[in-house]
Structures are given as structure tokens and as C-alpha cells.
Amino acid sequence: MKSTFLADLKRATEWGQWERVRDNWLGPAGIPARIATNWVQKAPQNLRHLLSREREGLISFINIRLQTSQTLEQLGVNHPDQVPGRFGDLRKIFDSEIQQCIDEVDLGIDKTAWLGRRSGVLAQITENWLKTSSPELKRVTGQELNSLRAHVEAAIEERQQSITAAAEGAALARERVDLSLPGVIRPIGSRHLVRQTFEEIERIFLSLGFTVVEGPEIETPYYNFEALNIPEHHPARDTMDTFYLDLPPGSEPHLLRTHTSPMQVHTMEKQQPPVRIIVPGKVYRRDNPDATHSYMFHQVEGLAVDTDITFCEFKGTVEYFVREFLGSAAKTRLRPSYFPFTEPSVEVDANCFVCMGKGCRLCKFSGWIELFGAGMVDPAVYGFVNYDSAGVSGYAFGLGVDRLSQLKYGIDDVQLFFQNDVRFLRQFP
Amino acid sequence: MKILYDWLKEFVAIPFSPEELRERLSLVGIAVEGVSETSAGPLLDLDLTINRPDCLSHYGVAREVAALARSELRPLSVKLAEVSESAARATRVEIECPDLCGRFTARVLRGVKAQPSPDWLRQRLEALGQASINNVVDATNYVMLELGHPMHAFDMDRLAERRIVVRRARAGEKVRTLDGVERTLFPDVCVIADAARCVGIGGIMGGAETEIGFSTRNVLLESAWFDPVSIRRSSKTLGLRTEASTRFERGADPEMAEVASRHCAALIHELAGGEVLAGVVDVYPARREPLALELSRKELLRVMGANVPDGEIEAILGALGFAPRRTDQGRDTPDSPLARWQCRQPSWRQDVAREADLIEEVARHYGLDKFPSRLHPSKQPAARLPYALAEDRLRERLIGLGYHEIVSIPLVNEEEDALFRPAGVTPARVTNPLAEDASLLRSTGLVSMAHALAWNLNRGQRSLRLFEIGRAYRLQNGAPEETRIVTIGATGLARQQGVAESARDYGFADLKGDLDQIGALAGRFDWNPETHSWQHPSRSGKILLASAGLRRVGGSQDPELGRWFVTVGNTVIGAAGQLATRVAERFKLRQDIYLAEFGLDPFCNGFGLARSGRKYQPISRFPAVERDFSVILNDGTSFAAVREAIAALGIAEIISVEAVDLFRGRNIPPGNFSLLVRVTFQSPEVTLTEGQLSDFSSRIISALEQKLGATLRTT
Known part of the structure; x- marks a missing residue:
């Protein structure tokens, strides 16, 4: 409609008939009038406002074009004082138009309408008002025109920025990640808790100069018992009920080791003092499984033998281990006990970390928890490995890895270690 | 107690x-x-x-x-009112087996009245978990709990010829014990007999026929000492443990036998009346002088590392009955480093027989807390296990690939083990298993892995990746053998459904890819199509470790192509594949299961070799160029054949040959498949020209056409 009008206006201007055009377009039978009667009034309620606004836009467009297609003289302006009034009207129309630009398309149309090089309003004013003005009007018209141009350019630029910013903002809002959605979790595994405890124990004893050695799980009774000062029919064998291997007749009997202690003997047979080893591994006792017993479990045996090791060094080492393993607040006590291969023998207790020594069910209301057995190597053991029992001394200990893990992590059932339920395994990454 | x-x-x-x-x-x-x-x-x-x-x-x-x-122990003493008639005239005791029975004392009480015990006695016995029977029997139990020596009272009138013979049981001899059970004995058992028959198992339990009852008038009170090993053996073989056997097998005090008997006789007399015959019939073949022991301060310091004052040593050893006496020259100098003490082993402490034992006695009563704590410097470097580093890297990689480590008990069900057992392996059985399901040491970790997968699947955990570093066991020429192994198991989804990606099942390619990533640590894994019976016939293979003769050639960065490593020989180290349906059913595994196992030791060896042979390869400054070849091949043509055909061209600029896509159907004729091969070219010296590249390409195409009958896909 606007382009039809412009074509019409162009022709009319060439022929000096702009009044006809004005009457045709703005008169009672003009297009805005017909829009009012035929479209706006008959439109449904929700469209009416829109149509009416479009119609007013069309009227102001026509008005401006009509005005700027004429010279000032034709418009009846012949005194400089009348010039600002004309420009003031235009500025008002521009301001209201730019207010209505809500996107890049609107703004593009408006920009062409006002700043277009040929038919833009400002080009028209230059052409029709400025160039044709009398010298006395020209100065004011020129000033007003520049001021209007500056205003239009600034306003369009500002509008442009705000439209761009709004568009970008909307796009970013659309693409914003939901931080609460999960990322892609690649599966990752874990070391078994028993393994983690082995590594922790190894770390502590490596720092004290202990070398790690391993031995067979299938042993002979000699290494598992006799050479550790547990002869046949020794009552200590009752506490270590043993699995025996079914071997062809005539073979040397073998058993599943009941502790990692046989490696004490193997090591001392091969090596003269100083000896400082730890032996991690699986051990087997024929106990019916329950929350605290498994017929297979894990131990770390320790052995240190030299010419200058006494109970004091033993005590210092054990206390160091307990502090490193359970934390610096852990208190240790050594309680006399009995093992056939150590003398003196002790149980190493730590103050109960559940009740802090006040007494609870875990520590059977004693304030202390039994951690592991240990002691000074019994001189009888040296006899089996041809060490001079009058010249060397040392200590040994047997850490129950599963028990220590249970205590440290509050695991009430040892069977959990060997069921390998991933819901258990995942808890210890 | x-x-x-x-x-x-x-x-x-x-x-x-x-x-x-x-x-x-x-x-x-x-x-x-x-x-x-x-x-x-x-x-x-x-x-x-x-x-x-x-x-x-x-x-x-x-x-x-x-x-x-540090207070006084009241000495034991008791007044026993005896009649003038001597016990020795009333009975006779004979020990035929002094190796089993070292002492036998008998006292005789006449005219007693067996009846319920008084309240004070019942109360104590019951508080200690002993049922009250009658005053005579209760007296023996009471004194046992008081003084530690087990005794037995016989109804003397029921003893044939009223005499005792201590002897070995006769083969097949039977006795009904106090608990009412008839037991068949064997010749190592020491029995208490009368002139005719066995009336009790020595040191373990008396016989029912000579039991004290309310009609009993005359009592023969036995207080004896039996050899600990013999009691232990008999008690174990008979499956009969009693308060008496526990005390005798650990070592009762032979001197206490007579003292306890005197106390017991006095108590029976007090409770049941009657009269006590004079004296005791005491046969004591095991009598010996107390053992002399010595303790020196020098040894105490050598073992304990800190001093204990003379006064403490003497007070402790004195209170425990060792009667210490300083014997060294300078005994007037207190706390002398040369101090020595002569001690006497009390009859109740046969466990203390050496200087080391005396030191323990002193230390425990002195207080272990009083000894200072010290750390001792190490004289040698500490070392981890020889393969610790290889194991660390292996574990780390498996965990990175998403596998959880498991630890299983290697005692398994024999039939289940047989499903996985390689041919020719003799399994190691246990003679005394706790359960049939745990009667055999596994010959492979696969059986444990199948169990771990089943455990989890039965508990709603459907996507699993597990590994175990453990051992397999077997008999080799009748001797047990342990092999270190790595076992892998996986099932379910390789990728979970999420907002960013879709779900995908774990498949053979996942297993192979993960294993090849592990193999790269030790050189390279090669694959061979042979299968075990547990494996799915078409989605399985053997794993070979290409580590022998390891060395690097050329400038390649792609170990897959085998240019880093020249393989002189491959060793089979394991197997991998989908679990055969037949075996999966046995474990009630209702989804596809993938398993693999390989030997840890060859892997670790390979790791060491690969690590020591690894050197930096200069990174080419010139661009690498990829060329894709879409070829149609006959079914049965392997990718390895494609790679070999290309490698055989000897084009030094080829740095990798990869398979990018493979499909059948659509426009591909039946009996054929389409393979998209991506070859990457790079020179360490120049930028490759278009001319060189098209020359390489045409040589590759003609090699594939001529050697493999491939046709180039043009669409």
C-alpha cells in the first residue's frame, strides 16, 4: 500500500498534482478512511487495535511524504521562525514510529523510510525543502535538518543495539544449559577395599624400610606349623582349623596356609639378618562363615630381625603403624597374649574410635579394640632357620586386613568383601 | 573360664x-x-x-x-580328719601305661551319704555354668574350679575287686560314659579300669556304671595327671571335650593332684559325712625335680631394650612362684647390669621353661606400657614386589576402562569349575571342605567371575564390568601349583541412555578393545580364533602376547600396525569371548556375558620388556593425510589380510591402516561385504604431494584387487 502510494505520489509530484494525491489518499474516500470503515470497524476485537495502529502508521507515512514532496514555499513557510515547527512535527512522528519498531525487519523499513538515499524522508527534505529554500530560510532549515538527521541516526543506532541485544539475549536464554542435568558419566571402576587396605599398609611399612614379599597359599605343614614352633598336637592348632589338600598317595602333605607367617621361615632360610619384610596374602581357616568369620581372609605378616632390635623398637614400630593407619589421634596399648612363635606375645589394641574409650558395644565396653597380634620372635623359631638365637632378635606381627578394613570403614559383615556386590564396590572408589 | x-x-x-x-x-x-x-x-x-x-x-x-x-596369696591348707584304717589296704592302683598317665592318686571315703548339695555350693556352681548333681560329684567340680585339678569320684562298690588299673584301651573296647553315650575306644586311649572292665576314659570322662548315685556308700576319689598330647589326641578322635580334658590337654599341675584330692576329700566329708581312710594311694611315675631356670639382666636388656629394677624382678617372679635368687658375684650391687637370678619352675607353670619365658613374665607384670617406644633405622633399601609396577599400571588401566576389582574365595564347586577348566589340567581338591560348593581350588578365575556376575544380576545390577587379580590352582605331577591370573567379566550396557547419548550394549568389540588397550602396556595382544568349550563358538578367541623379540622399527606411532614391534614369537596367554549359552544357563545368566582371562606373569614380563624398550619417536613436522578406500570383499576375508596386503607394499609413509566402517546388505551382493579402510600417510621429511598420494592410492587399490579380489566401491 505504501509503495502504491509512493508511486502515485511520484507521478503526482512530477505533474504538480500532490493536492489530488492528498485528497485521494486522505480524503473521506481515501484508503485510510476505507480501511477504517471496511477493515477496522468490521474486524474482530483482537485484530481491531492492530489494524487501527497500522492505519495510523499509514496516515502518518502519507502525511510525511505529502509534506516533504513539496517545497517549504508550497507548504506556506516563508519565515525562519516557522521552520522549527515543521521539523518538530516530523521528529514527533519519527519518535513514535521508532518506538513501534520491535525487530530488525521493522527497523530496516524505518531506516530506509527515513535515511534512504533517494526517497528517504531526509533525502526528500534536502531535495524539496533545503535546496529550494530562500537564502534566509536555508540557514535555519539546514540547522534543523542536521539536527533531525543526527537525532534519527542516533535513535536508529540505539534501537538497533537494543534489538540486537534483545535477540541475542533471547537466543542465549533458549540455549542455556540446565546445570542440574547430569553430564555424561563414563563408567569408571575401583580397587577392591581389601586391595586399598593392602596398599595403605604397604605404604606405611615401605616408609619404614620393609620389603614386600609374597609366598604360596598352598604350604606344607612344616612351614605353616612346625617351623613356627607349633608341633603336631599343639593346642594352638585348634585356633587354626586347617584345610588339607587331597593329593596322590605318597605325596608330601600340603595344606592351605592358615596365616602368612610361613614366609617368615622361607625368608629367614634364604637370607641372613637384617631382615625386614611384610607379606601380604590370602589365608584360609576352616571356620563356618558368619559376620566376623570367613574361611578365606587376608593378612599382612611382618618380620624384622637384626642384632639390635628390642621390644622398644617393636613397640615404636607398631605404634607408628597404628597412628598412620587410624589417624594421629589413635592411642595404642599392648596387652600380653600368647602365640607359639612369639615371646613375649601381645595383642595390639587401639582406643575405641566409636566411643573414644568410654565404652560401647563395639569395644565390649572396655574402651579398647583388638587390632592384631604380634610379639618378639620366639627364639625357638630361629632354631628352625639356623639363626643364632643368642645373637639376633626381632619382632613379628600379623595384620588382619579384612578386620582392619571392617573397623576403619564400619563394615559389620565380612562376607560383603567376597560377595562382590557392585553396590558395595562402588562405595570405595 | x-x-x-x-x-x-x-x-x-x-x-x-x-x-x-x-x-x-x-x-x-x-x-x-x-x-x-x-x-x-x-x-x-x-x-x-x-x-x-x-x-x-x-x-x-x-x-x-x-x-x-603385690599382695599376699593365701597358702593352701586343709584339715582332713582321717580314720586310722589306711586307704592302701582298701584299694590298689596300678599304672600300666606311665607314658599316658603320669600320676594317679586315690583316696577312699566310706559310709558317705550322697544327697543334694547345700545352697551356697549350688549357687556358686550354677553361677559358673555347672549343673549341680549331688554333693559328692559337686565337691569334685567345686574343687576343680577352685584349684584347677579335675577329679573323678567312683562308686567304689561297683569297682570289680575295688581296685584300679590304668591302661591302654583294648581294640574295640566299649564304655558307656556319664553322658549316656556308648563309645568305642582304640588303643591310644588311656582308660581307667577295675579288675574286669573299663570304668572311665582317663582325664576325659568317667563311666556310667560306676557313677555316684544317691545309693552310693563308698567312694574312691581319683585325682590323676595325664599326658597332654595323649588327652588331646583321644579327645579329638572321640569328639569329646570336657572341663577335664581341656585342663589336661593344656597341661595340669601334677603336684596339685594330691593337694586337690585332699581338699576334695575334706569337702566330701563335710558335705556327705562318713569317714576318710588314712593316707592316699599315690602312683607317681612322672615325678621329677623342678626345672632350674636362669634370668640375666643382660638378656632382659637384649630382648626388652629397657631396664627393670631388681626389686620389681624379684617381687614379680617371687609372687608367681619362681623363687628368684640373685646368684652373680656382685649381688650386693643393686640393679647391676651383670645381675643373674636362679629360679625354679613351679609345677603349675610348665609353659615357662626358658629364659625368654621368664623375661615375658617379668615384662607383663612390670607393665608393657613402661617400655619406651623407639623406631629403628633401616639398613637396607625397601622394595616392592617385583611386579608391583606392572600390576599398578594394569589395575589403573582396568579401572579407567570402567572395571571394578573383585576379590573372591577360590574354593569353588567342582562341577562348575569343570565347565571352564582347560583340557589336561588336574584340579586341586580339598580333603575336608566345609561345603560341597567349596571343595576344590579353582583351576581358573572364570568360575568365580561367573558367580560374581550372577550375584549382581540376581540383585538387579544389569550392567557390570568386573576384574580380579588372583590365582588359579592345579596339580602338576601330583604337586600343587599356583598361577597368577587376571580375569575380566562384563555384561549389560556399554553406554547408558542419557540426555546426551543413547544406550549401547556391551559387545565383543568392547571386550577386544579393552583387552588391546591392556595389551598395549605389555607390547601387544594378538588374537587367534581357537576356542575353549566355555566360549561362544563365533564370538571368541585366544589371546597371544607378542612380546618376544620386542623392538621398535620405523617411525610409526601406531602399535596396532605392528611396526613398533617385530614379533619373533607369540605366546598364548589367555582367552576371551562371549560365554557359551550352555554354560551361561548353568549359572542362570540370562543376558550376554563376556569373559576373558590371561596369565599375569607373562603380562608383567611383557610390561617390563615393553617399558625398557620404549623410546621417544620424533613427531613429524609434516602433515598427515588420510585416504579412505571403500572396498567390497568376499565374506571370510579378514581385516588382517587387508592390512597385510597394504603393509606388503612397503610404503614407508603409511603410518596407520584402520577399519572405519563395515556393512553387509543393501547394495552389496550376497557373499560379500563392504569395508571402509582408512589409510594415513605421513613422511618425517617432506610434505607429501598429490602425485605421491595418488600413486600410493592406486598401488593400494591394485594390491587389494589382486591379492584379495576386492572391488573398489564407486558410489
Whole structure:
């Protein structure tokens, strides 16, 4: 409609008939009038406002074009004082138009309408008002025109920025990640808790100069018992009920080791003092499984033998281990006990970390928890490995890895270690 | 052992409350499990170590209390009113087997009246878990709990010829014991017999036929000493453990036999009346002089590392009955480093037979807390296990690939093990398994892995990746052998459904890819299509380790192409594949299961070799160029053949050959498949020209056409 009008206006201007055009377009039978009667009034309620606004836009467009297609003289302006009034009207129309630009398309149309090089309003004013003005009007018209141009350019630029910013903002809002959605979790595994405890124990004893050695799980009774000062029919064998291997007749009997202690003997047979080893591994006792017993479990045996090791060094080492393993607040006590291969023998207790020594069910209301057995190597053991029992001394200990893990992590059932339920395994990454 | 606090107080003044006593006793090695209240007063529940049979009595514990409290132990004495007639005239005792029975004492009481025990006696017995029977039997039990020596009372009138013969059981000899069970004996068992028959199992349990009843008038009171090993063997073989056998097998006090008998006779006399014949019939073949022991301060310092003053040593050893006496030259100098003590082993402490044992006695009563703590410097470098590094890297990579480590008990079900057992392997069985399901040491970790997968699948955990570093067991020429192995198991989804990606099942390609990533640590894994019976026939293979003759050639960065490594020989180290349906059904595994196992030791060897052979490869400054070849091949043509055909061209600029896509159907004729091969070219010296590249391409195409009958896809 606007382009039809412009074509019409162009022709009319060439022929000096702009009044006809004005009457045709703005008169009672003009297009805005017909829009009012035929479209706006008959439109449904929700469209009416829109149509009416479009119609007013069309009227102001026509008005401006009509005005700027004429010279000032034709418009009846012949005194400089009348010039600002004309420009003031235009500025008002521009301001209201730019207010209505809500996107890049609107703004593009408006920009062409006002700043277009040929038919833009400002080009028209230059052409029709400025160039044709009398010298006395020209100065004011020129000033007003520049001021209007500056205003239009600034306003369009500002509008442009705000439209761009709004568009970008909307796009970013659309693409914003939901931080609460999960990322892609690649599966990752874990070391078994028993393994983690082995590594922790190894770390502590490596720092004290202990070398790690391993031995067979299938042993002979000699290494598992006799050479550790547990002869046949020794009552200590009752506490270590043993699995025996079914071997062809005539073979040397073998058993599943009941502790990692046989490696004490193997090591001392091969090596003269100083000896400082730890032996991690699986051990087997024929106990019916329950929350605290498994017929297979894990131990770390320790052995240190030299010419200058006494109970004091033993005590210092054990206390160091307990502090490193359970934390610096852990208190240790050594309680006399009995093992056939150590003398003196002790149980190493730590103050109960559940009740802090006040007494609870875990520590059977004693304030202390039994951690592991240990002691000074019994001189009888040296006899089996041809060490001079009058010249060397040392200590040994047997850490129950599963028990220590249970205590440290509050695991009430040892069977959990060997069921390998991933819901258990995942808890210890 | 249960101990009544009030009963202890009859022998020693106790300056501690029961709770304090618990702590004090524990700290000298008499572990007290707990303290409870009974109708007979506070009760201490002792958890005794097996070397301390002397503490299986109130008097023995009282001695420890006296030593730790430095108070006086009341000496034992009893007044026994005897009639003039001597016991020796009333009965005779003969020991035919002095190796089994070292002492036998008999006292004779006449005209007793067996009846229910008085309340004070019943109360104590019941508080200690002993049923009250009648005053005569209760007296023997009471004195046993008091003094630690088990005794037995016979109804003397039921003993044939009223005499005792201690002898080995005859083959097939039977006796009905007090618990009403008829037991068949064997010749290693020491029996108490009369002139005619066995009337009790020595040191274990008396016989029912000579039991004391309310009609009993005359009593023969046995108080004997039996050889600990013999009692232990008999008690185990007969499956019969009693208060008596526990005491004898740990070592009762032979000197106490007569003392306890005197106390017991006095108590029976007091409770049941009658008269006690004079004296005791005492056959004592095991009598010996007390053992002389020596303790030196030098040795005490060598073992304990800190001094204990003379006064403490003498007070402790004195209170425990060792009668210490300083014997060194300078005995007038207190706390001399040269001090020596002569001691005498008390008959109740046969566990203390060496200087080391005396040191322990001193140390535990002196207080282990009084010895200072020291660390000792190491004289040697510490070392981890030889393969620790290889194991670390392996574990780390498996975990990175998403596998959880498991630890399983290697005792398994024999039939299940057989499903996975490689041909020719003799499994290692256990003679005395706890259960049929755990009767065999596994010959492979696969059986444990199948169980771990099944456990989880049965608990709704459907996507699993597990590994175990453990051992497999077998018999080799009749001798047991342990092999270190790595076992892998996976099932379910390789990728979970999420907002960012879709779900995908774990498949053979996942297993192979993961294994090849592991193999790269040790050189390279090669694959060979042979399969075991547990494996799915078409989605399985053997794993070979290409580590022998390891060395690097050329400038390639792609170990897949085999240009880093020249393989002189491959060793089979394991197998991988989908679990055969037949085996999966046995474990009720209802989804596809993938398993693999390989030997840890060859892997670790390969790791060491690969690590020592690894050197930096200069990174080419010139661009690498990819060319894709879409070829149609006959079914059965392997990718390896494609790679070999290309490698055989000897084009040094080829740095990798990869398979990018593979499909059948659509526009591909039946019996053929389409493979998209991506070849990457790069020169360490120049930028490759278009001319060179098209020359390489045409040579590759013609090699594939001529060697493999491939046709280039043009669409």
C-alpha cells in the first residue's frame, strides 16, 4: 500500500498534482478512511487495535511524504521562525514510529523510510525543502535538518543495539544449559577395599624400610606349623582349623596356609639378618562363615630381625603403624597374649574410635579394640632357620586386613568383601 | 573360664573393683571379656590363652592378682580328719601305661551319704555354668574350679575287686560314659579300669556304671595327671571335650593332684559325712625335680631394650612362684647390669621353661606400657614386589576402562569349575571342605567371575564390568601349583541412555578393545580364533602376547600396525569371548556375558620388556593425510589380510591402516561385504604431494584387487 502510494505520489509530484494525491489518499474516500470503515470497524476485537495502529502508521507515512514532496514555499513557510515547527512535527512522528519498531525487519523499513538515499524522508527534505529554500530560510532549515538527521541516526543506532541485544539475549536464554542435568558419566571402576587396605599398609611399612614379599597359599605343614614352633598336637592348632589338600598317595602333605607367617621361615632360610619384610596374602581357616568369620581372609605378616632390635623398637614400630593407619589421634596399648612363635606375645589394641574409650558395644565396653597380634620372635623359631638365637632378635606381627578394613570403614559383615556386590564396590572408589 | 570375684577374695586381698580388676588382669595377659552380676556376686568372664592352664581355676587367677597387686596369696591348707584304717589296704592302683598317665592318686571315703548339695555350693556352681548333681560329684567340680585339678569320684562298690588299673584301651573296647553315650575306644586311649572292665576314659570322662548315685556308700576319689598330647589326641578322635580334658590337654599341675584330692576329700566329708581312710594311694611315675631356670639382666636388656629394677624382678617372679635368687658375684650391687637370678619352675607353670619365658613374665607384670617406644633405622633399601609396577599400571588401566576389582574365595564347586577348566589340567581338591560348593581350588578365575556376575544380576545390577587379580590352582605331577591370573567379566550396557547419548550394549568389540588397550602396556595382544568349550563358538578367541623379540622399527606411532614391534614369537596367554549359552544357563545368566582371562606373569614380563624398550619417536613436522578406500570383499576375508596386503607394499609413509566402517546388505551382493579402510600417510621429511598420494592410492587399490579380489566401491 505504501509503495502504491509512493508511486502515485511520484507521478503526482512530477505533474504538480500532490493536492489530488492528498485528497485521494486522505480524503473521506481515501484508503485510510476505507480501511477504517471496511477493515477496522468490521474486524474482530483482537485484530481491531492492530489494524487501527497500522492505519495510523499509514496516515502518518502519507502525511510525511505529502509534506516533504513539496517545497517549504508550497507548504506556506516563508519565515525562519516557522521552520522549527515543521521539523518538530516530523521528529514527533519519527519518535513514535521508532518506538513501534520491535525487530530488525521493522527497523530496516524505518531506516530506509527515513535515511534512504533517494526517497528517504531526509533525502526528500534536502531535495524539496533545503535546496529550494530562500537564502534566509536555508540557514535555519539546514540547522534543523542536521539536527533531525543526527537525532534519527542516533535513535536508529540505539534501537538497533537494543534489538540486537534483545535477540541475542533471547537466543542465549533458549540455549542455556540446565546445570542440574547430569553430564555424561563414563563408567569408571575401583580397587577392591581389601586391595586399598593392602596398599595403605604397604605404604606405611615401605616408609619404614620393609620389603614386600609374597609366598604360596598352598604350604606344607612344616612351614605353616612346625617351623613356627607349633608341633603336631599343639593346642594352638585348634585356633587354626586347617584345610588339607587331597593329593596322590605318597605325596608330601600340603595344606592351605592358615596365616602368612610361613614366609617368615622361607625368608629367614634364604637370607641372613637384617631382615625386614611384610607379606601380604590370602589365608584360609576352616571356620563356618558368619559376620566376623570367613574361611578365606587376608593378612599382612611382618618380620624384622637384626642384632639390635628390642621390644622398644617393636613397640615404636607398631605404634607408628597404628597412628598412620587410624589417624594421629589413635592411642595404642599392648596387652600380653600368647602365640607359639612369639615371646613375649601381645595383642595390639587401639582406643575405641566409636566411643573414644568410654565404652560401647563395639569395644565390649572396655574402651579398647583388638587390632592384631604380634610379639618378639620366639627364639625357638630361629632354631628352625639356623639363626643364632643368642645373637639376633626381632619382632613379628600379623595384620588382619579384612578386620582392619571392617573397623576403619564400619563394615559389620565380612562376607560383603567376597560377595562382590557392585553396590558395595562402588562405595570405595 | 568364669571367675567369681568373691571367691577370688578368699585367696587374696583385692584392692580393685571388679571393673578395675578387669582392666588390670587384661594388662597382664589374662584377658577379661566382660564383667557381669550373678546371684553369687560379680563374675569375670576370662578369655584365656592356651598357654595358661594354671588360670583355669580361682586359685590360679588369685596368684596373678596377688602378683599384680603385690599382695599376699593365701597358702593352701586343709584339715582332713582321717580314720586310722589306711586307704592302701582298701584299694590298689596300678599304672600300666606311665607314658599316658603320669600320676594317679586315690583316696577312699566310706559310709558317705550322697544327697543334694547345700545352697551356697549350688549357687556358686550354677553361677559358673555347672549343673549341680549331688554333693559328692559337686565337691569334685567345686574343687576343680577352685584349684584347677579335675577329679573323678567312683562308686567304689561297683569297682570289680575295688581296685584300679590304668591302661591302654583294648581294640574295640566299649564304655558307656556319664553322658549316656556308648563309645568305642582304640588303643591310644588311656582308660581307667577295675579288675574286669573299663570304668572311665582317663582325664576325659568317667563311666556310667560306676557313677555316684544317691545309693552310693563308698567312694574312691581319683585325682590323676595325664599326658597332654595323649588327652588331646583321644579327645579329638572321640569328639569329646570336657572341663577335664581341656585342663589336661593344656597341661595340669601334677603336684596339685594330691593337694586337690585332699581338699576334695575334706569337702566330701563335710558335705556327705562318713569317714576318710588314712593316707592316699599315690602312683607317681612322672615325678621329677623342678626345672632350674636362669634370668640375666643382660638378656632382659637384649630382648626388652629397657631396664627393670631388681626389686620389681624379684617381687614379680617371687609372687608367681619362681623363687628368684640373685646368684652373680656382685649381688650386693643393686640393679647391676651383670645381675643373674636362679629360679625354679613351679609345677603349675610348665609353659615357662626358658629364659625368654621368664623375661615375658617379668615384662607383663612390670607393665608393657613402661617400655619406651623407639623406631629403628633401616639398613637396607625397601622394595616392592617385583611386579608391583606392572600390576599398578594394569589395575589403573582396568579401572579407567570402567572395571571394578573383585576379590573372591577360590574354593569353588567342582562341577562348575569343570565347565571352564582347560583340557589336561588336574584340579586341586580339598580333603575336608566345609561345603560341597567349596571343595576344590579353582583351576581358573572364570568360575568365580561367573558367580560374581550372577550375584549382581540376581540383585538387579544389569550392567557390570568386573576384574580380579588372583590365582588359579592345579596339580602338576601330583604337586600343587599356583598361577597368577587376571580375569575380566562384563555384561549389560556399554553406554547408558542419557540426555546426551543413547544406550549401547556391551559387545565383543568392547571386550577386544579393552583387552588391546591392556595389551598395549605389555607390547601387544594378538588374537587367534581357537576356542575353549566355555566360549561362544563365533564370538571368541585366544589371546597371544607378542612380546618376544620386542623392538621398535620405523617411525610409526601406531602399535596396532605392528611396526613398533617385530614379533619373533607369540605366546598364548589367555582367552576371551562371549560365554557359551550352555554354560551361561548353568549359572542362570540370562543376558550376554563376556569373559576373558590371561596369565599375569607373562603380562608383567611383557610390561617390563615393553617399558625398557620404549623410546621417544620424533613427531613429524609434516602433515598427515588420510585416504579412505571403500572396498567390497568376499565374506571370510579378514581385516588382517587387508592390512597385510597394504603393509606388503612397503610404503614407508603409511603410518596407520584402520577399519572405519563395515556393512553387509543393501547394495552389496550376497557373499560379500563392504569395508571402509582408512589409510594415513605421513613422511618425517617432506610434505607429501598429490602425485605421491595418488600413486600410493592406486598401488593400494591394485594390491587389494589382486591379492584379495576386492572391488573398489564407486558410489
